[in-house]
Amino acid sequence: MQQLTEIRWHARAGQGAVTAAKLVAETALAADQYMQAMPEYGPERMGAPIKAFTRISPEPIDIHCNIENPDVVIVLDDSLLDIVDVAEGLVSDGAIIVNTCTPPDAIKRALGLADSITVACVDASGIALDTIKRDIPNTPMVGALAKVTGAVDIDSVKSLLEKTFGKKFGQEIIDANLASVDRAYEEVKAV
Amino acid sequence: MPEQKTVATTGNSVVAEAFRQCAPDVVPAYPITPQTTIVEEFAKFVAQGRVHAEYVTVESEHSAMSACIGASAAGARVMTATSSQGLALMWEELHIASGMRLPIVMANANRALSAPINIHCDHSDAMGARDTGWVMLFAETAQEAYDNTIMSVLIAEDPEVLLPVMTCLDGFITTHSIDRVQLMDDESVAGFVGEYVPQNALLDTDNPVSHGNFAGLGGPYFEFKRAQREAIDRSKAVVERVGKAFSDLSGRPFALIETDMMDDADVAIVVIGSTAGNVRHVAKQMRAEGLKAGVVKVRCFRPFPHAELAAALSSVKAVAVLDRAESFGAEGGPLYLETRSALYDLEHRMPVVNYVYGLGGSDVKLELIRSVFDDLSDIATGTPALHGPMYLGAR
Numbered sequence: 001m002q003q004l005t006e007i008r009w010h011a012r013a014g015q016g017a018v019t020a021a022k023l024v025a026e027t028a029l030a031a032d033q034y035m036q037a038m039p040e041y042g043p044e045r046m047g048a049p050i051k052a053f054t055r056i057s058p059e060p061i062d063i064h065c066n067i068e069n070p071d072v073v074i075v076l077d078d079s080l081l082d083i084v085d086v087a088e089g090l091v092s093d094g095a096i097i098v099n100t101c102t103p104p105d106a107i108k109r110a111l112g113l114a115d116s117i118t119v120a121c122v123d124a125s126g127i128a129l130d131t132i133k134r135d136i137p138n139t140p141m142v143g144a145l146a147k148v149t150g151a152v153d154i155d156s157v158k159s160l161l162e163k164t165f166g167k168k169f170g171q172e173i174i175d176a177n178l179a180s181v182d183r184a185y186e187e188v189k190a191v
Numbered sequence: 192m193p194e195q196k197t198v199a200t201t202g203n204s205v206v207a208e209a210f211r212q213c214a215p216d217v218v219p220a221y222p223i224t225p226q227t228t229i230v231e232e233f234a235k236f237v238a239q240g241r242v243h244a245e246y247v248t249v250e251s252e253h254s255a256m257s258a259c260i261g262a263s264a265a266g267a268r269v270m271t272a273t274s275s276q277g278l279a280l281m282w283e284e285l286h287i288a289s290g291m292r293l294p295i296v297m298a299n300a301n302r303a304l305s306a307p308i309n310i311h312c313d314h315s316d317a318m319g320a321r322d323t324g325w326v327m328l329f330a331e332t333a334q335e336a337y338d339n340t341i342m343s344v345l346i347a348e349d350p351e352v353l354l355p356v357m358t359c360l361d362g363f364i365t366t367h368s369i370d371r372v373q374l375m376d377d378e379s380v381a382g383f384v385g386e387y388v389p390q391n392a393l394l395d396t397d398n399p400v401s402h403g404n405f406a407g408l409g410g411p412y413f414e415f416k417r418a419q420r421e422a423i424d425r426s427k428a429v430v431e432r433v434g435k436a437f438s439d440l441s442g443r444p445f446a447l448i449e450t451d452m453m454d455d456a457d458v459a460i461v462v463i464g465s466t467a468g469n470v471r472h473v474a475k476q477m478r479a480e481g482l483k484a485g486v487v488k489v490r491c492f493r494p495f496p497h498a499e500l501a502a503a504l505s506s507v508k509a510v511a512v513l514d515r516a517e518s519f520g521a522e523g524g525p526l527y528l529e530t531r532s533a534l535y536d537l538e539h540r541m542p543v544v545n546y547v548y549g550l551g552g553s554d555v556k557l558e559l560i561r562s563v564f565d566d567l568s569d570i571a572t573g574t575p576a577l578h579g580p581m582y583l584g585a586r
Contacts, residue, residue: 022199022369025199029198029199034371038369041363062468063472063557064361065556065557068556
């Protein structure tokens with residue numbers, strides 16, 4: 001297993017990036033890993049571009065600083081691609097996962113990314129609208145993360161979703177979220 | 192050893208959990224920014240009936256500490272939390288709490304002070320309160336914040352001490368980040384902190400006392416202050432004793448200062464709070480590259496462990512002290528002043544340099560820590576030490 005995986009999240013405030021980062025952290029804990037998940041706090045307004053960071057490691061994590069060279073970048077809103085340098089500092093064999101209808105080769109060209117970088121795209125918003133009936137792309141994106149990187153385990157993600165959502169929501173909402181994770185896992189396309 | 196539950200959660204959450212487990216009688220708090228979610232989560236515990244405490248919301252931090260003082264003088268176990276401008280607004284009450292020898296426990300999320308406006312991490316708030324007579328513990332991680340909070344109750348209430356304790360954790364970096372933490376079961380914590388038996392309770396009508404009287408014009412004010420000095424000096428042994436007991440219970444280490452790779456170190460960095468992790472990480476890299484680097488983390492800042500620090504640093508060739516706070520106009524930051532003073536009596540005095548870093552949440556990048564070790568390596572081999580403080584990473 002890789003020593004340390006560093007993930008950077010790009011989203012707009014209100015899209016659930018922090019919740020997704022927390023879900024990933026809890027999945028890591030379930031696998032007896034160490035983790036950090038930290039949002040970057042600033043003036044908070046719905047819709048403003050935000051970043052969040054997740055570290056996962058089999059060893060205790062000592063460092064407390066921003067992630068500048070992520071192994072994985074997750075973009076929850078493709079309108080950020082034009083205004084934020086989402087690939088900044090991405091390691092040369094890293095992966096970028098985008099919630100978009102655009103195919104991955106077009107994104108790769110648009111961002112001018114090297115061939116060594118994996119670009120993966122999934123219509124997480126569309127999946128969320130179909131299943132959860134709201135444009136909350138965060139949980140399906142965790143499904144895509146599981147498929148593309150293996151940083152988290154899909155079954156572990158689903159069992160945690162059931163456990164944490166089970167306290168607050170009915171079975172219908174839980175099933176919808178589980179379906180969204182499965183669909184994103186199946187539908188994500190990478191180049 | 193008690194059963195412990197491993198969770199992934201924030202520093203604020205585990206401090207709130209520690210509050211609940213320590214079962215305070217009264218928690219007064221100003222519930223609006225710059226407050227932390229510690230009291231928000233604690234309020235929820237009260238509403239859920241999971242802790243039987245009087246949760247009092249007040250109109251300012253000045254009032255929050257006033258209510259703490261009143262409740263503590265009455266004989267209650269009292270806890271609260273604050274941050275940044277909130278701590279600054281409590282200033283006169285901080286002195287009253289320690290002067291009346293009230294064992295209040297307060298969590299402080301270390302955050303910057305205005306102006307200019309900034310909500311992020313630094314130690315300016317707590318360091319501004321370093322002479323108010325409170326015992327002060329600092330956490331590197333959410334785990335240490337949880338552990339320190341539980342220990343603080345026993346330290347404050349020890350009959351040899353009877354002083355308020357401030358338990359500090361780094362704003363956002365520790366308070367808002369999710370980290371892996373081990374929590375003890377409720378019974379073990381309850382057993383560890385025990386029932387509070389107040390020493391001089393106003394509500395103990397069989398033994399009437401008064402607090403905070405006029406002591407001027409030939410009164411015993413001066414002697415009261417000496418008694419406070421003696422109490423905080425005595426608290427050092429109590430912090431160590433409570434830390435040892437907690438360490439035995441939890442299986443996690445505690446010391447006034449925690450050292451890494453210091454046995455044969457040529458150069459060392461002295462640091463407080465979450466940045467200690469960054470320094471440890473880089474020190475290991477420097478070791479791999481041949482520099483004998485070491486780390487000294489100060490976990491208890493008041494009382495300051497001068498003797499322990501001097502012993503740990505006695506054989507190094509150069510020391511850098513990292514301050515996440517200013518002491519404007521002084522020779523350097525607060526930790527630097529303490530460290531330099533601690534080293535004065537050593538037979539072999541080494542160069543000590545000071546870096547101010549991370550003010551207002553400025554990111555503590557690993558290459559900045561590396562640059563400090565590079566400087567130390569040069570100084571240890573004869574390059575003259577610069578007179579600081581140097582602003583690490585300032586543009």
